[in-house]
Amino acid sequence: MLLVTEYFAPHPGGTAVYYYELTRRMPEVQWTVVARRHPHAAGFDRRQPFRIVRTPFLPIPKVRMVVEWLTHLLVALWITVRDRVDVLHAGQLFPVGLAVYVVHRLTGVPYVTYVHGEELTTLGRRPVAGWAIRKVLARAGAVFVNSRFTWGQVRGFGVPETRIRLARPGVDLVRFRPTDGAWLRARYGARDNRVLLTVGRLIPRKGQDTVIRILPEVARHVPVVYWVAGEGTQAEQRRLEAIAEEHGVQDRVRFLGAVADSELPALYSACDVFVMLNRKTPDGDVEGFGMVFLEAGACGRPVVGGASGGAVEAVRHAVTGYLVPEGDGAAAVRALVSLLRDPESRERMGEAGRRFAARHAWERRAQRVQAICALLRARHRKATAPRGRLVEWPP
Numbered sequence: 001m002l003l004v005t006e007y008f009a010p011h012p013g014g015t016a017v018y019y020y021e022l023t024r025r026m027p028e029v030q031w032t033v034v035a036r037r038h039p040h041a042a043g044f045d046r047r048q049p050f051r052i053v054r055t056p057f058l059p060i061p062k063v064r065m066v067v068e069w070l071t072h073l074l075v076a077l078w079i080t081v082r083d084r085v086d087v088l089h090a091g092q093l094f095p096v097g098l099a100v101y102v103v104h105r106l107t108g109v110p111y112v113t114y115v116h117g118e119e120l121t122t123l124g125r126r127p128v129a130g131w132a133i134r135k136v137l138a139r140a141g142a143v144f145v146n147s148r149f150t151w152g153q154v155r156g157f158g159v160p161e162t163r164i165r166l167a168r169p170g171v172d173l174v175r176f177r178p179t180d181g182a183w184l185r186a187r188y189g190a191r192d193n194r195v196l197l198t199v200g201r202l203i204p205r206k207g208q209d210t211v212i213r214i215l216p217e218v219a220r221h222v223p224v225v226y227w228v229a230g231e232g233t234q235a236e237q238r239r240l241e242a243i244a245e246e247h248g249v250q251d252r253v254r255f256l257g258a259v260a261d262s263e264l265p266a267l268y269s270a271c272d273v274f275v276m277l278n279r280k281t282p283d284g285d286v287e288g289f290g291m292v293f294l295e296a297g298a299c300g301r302p303v304v305g306g307a308s309g310g311a312v313e314a315v316r317h318a319v320t321g322y323l324v325p326e327g328d329g330a331a332a333v334r335a336l337v338s339l340l341r342d343p344e345s346r347e348r349m350g351e352a353g354r355r356f357a358a359r360h361a362w363e364r365r366a367q368r369v370q371a372i373c374a375l376l377r378a379r380h381r382k383a384t385a386p387r388g389r390l391v392e393w394p395p
Helices: 014-024 041-046 063-083 096-107 118-125 127-139 148-155 182-187 208-221 234-246 261-270 291-298 309-313 329-341 343-358 362-384
Strands: 002-005 032-036 051-055 088-090 111-115 142-145 164-166 194-199 224-229 253-257 273-276 303-306 321-324
Touching (some): 002 096, 014 291, 014 362, 051 063, 063 096, 088 096, 118 127, 118 148, 142 148, 142 362, 148 309, 182 261, 194 208, 194 329, 208 234, 208 329, 273 329, 291 303, 291 343, 321 329
Parallel strands (some): 088 111, 142 164, 194 273, 224 253, 273 303, 303 321
């Protein structure tokens, strides 16, 4: 099988993790991954049991998309023909999906595509991208979606339910579990404060700005600091820092930047409550699921999320944490303060989060994807098998 994707580990972000976890949990499949170049990929790629081909990335608007699309197309076509690929996988609908679609039309090899939610609510609005997305969805043998929310978005593009398959993100239960986080609390100077944590890119839909704005009210009830882990543009970080200064909580907010994968379980364990007040932005960007809620739960931490997009499927309200309506700052304050003040509730919801996370093991997701791809492979081979009576040679 051949996966073509913009993002693949060690690239940060849930999408890259999603594809890495799926591919590495199908050891009997001969995978080739075509993915965007990453500065730390060389050592990572050598350690993998499958082949990874890295394509160049030009940080030049407009030119980048054309060059990257053409590269994906040519490399994917070459590998498909040379290796006799059985099933193609499009990691994104556009422009990667369009490249896979063209390879399919040229070779007849079936393909599947993955939808994470935000690409339909943002790119789907644009004329050219929307046209391409409909083409890709129409010919896909299966469309894997990460939540019921995304399922509904795909149905809105005319895809019949018989071709939509639910494949929610999972969690590595060996890696993410309660561990010692005291050393990180010491490193970042938590002292006697309660710790709120967000892990995610610095982008508006993640809602770090919302947490900063309500932090003064939370701090009125309980001593608290807020850790923000994740990278983003300098402009976005400056915007968040300005909001913290404007609300007088610059001393309570700490931007951790990119956190090493090896430190993530300890980081989750070091916090008292994981919070991500995700929301739908004016341009349509929305959280398709929220893998970080599962990771925090697996580490035994209660979570507070926004009742937006697919996050409602990653948090069990009043069981593993709380979901608060978009824009309801008062509800967010009540949820956070109640948890920060009540260690018994934190422990109870943290334990429930661990049980909930255990139902989302990556192995289950990989088995589901592999089984569906095996059906596509069998159908394709049957459809392309030579017709007529077989004659042995020599007689």
